[in-house]
Amino acid sequence: MRTAFSALIVFVAAAAVFAAPPSSLPNWNAKVAEAMPLLGHRNWILIVDSAYPLQSSPGVETIETNAGMIDVVQSVLSTINGSIHVRPDIYMDAELPFVPDQDAPGASAYRAQIASVLHGYAVESVLHDKILADIGETGNRFHVLVLKTNLAIPYTSIFIRLDCKYWSADAEKRMRAKMSAAQPPSVR
Secondary structure, three states: OHHHHHHHHHHHHHHHHHHOOOOOOOOHHHHHHHHOOOOOOOOEEEEEOOOOOOOOOOOEEEEEOOOOHHHHHHHHHHHHHOOOOEEEEEEEEOOHHHOOOOOOOOHHHHHHHHHHHOOOOOEEEEOHHHHHHHHHHHOOOOOEEEEEOOOOOOOOOEEEEEEEOOOOHHHHHHHHHHHHHHOOOOOO
């Protein structure tokens, strides 16, 4: 009887383990690595603060990382830099330099940390509402991967538009100029 009872307990415990729902938090690092070969120019990766809104455009995918902003930014940039096909064009909220520590404790420390992480990258400042509108529109045509972090300081999001690594804007301009020169006036 004791053996049957012990076997029943082992069976119930094993069933509970196998029936347990998987973790609701995806492995965001694996998701970025999996998506990278599929992403190309005009796709975006956003690393955002915890209050960033859940967008409803069909191409916008949001993942909760439960990780710190700096760690996620470093990891994503490393993954992008390791790709053969894309490079990052980085945008930040134009409001961030004006966020005071008395209203958002840690804002100055964050600015110093992110400046260090982004040293060597060209960073363009854009008003938050404008970039949100641009992302929403982009999500209607292209994939946008949003990685939410646990940072609770406003206007700290990093917006990365992917561009072609092996074809520069200057190369594109030169090619277009050649095309224009080679076409008859009626085709232009």
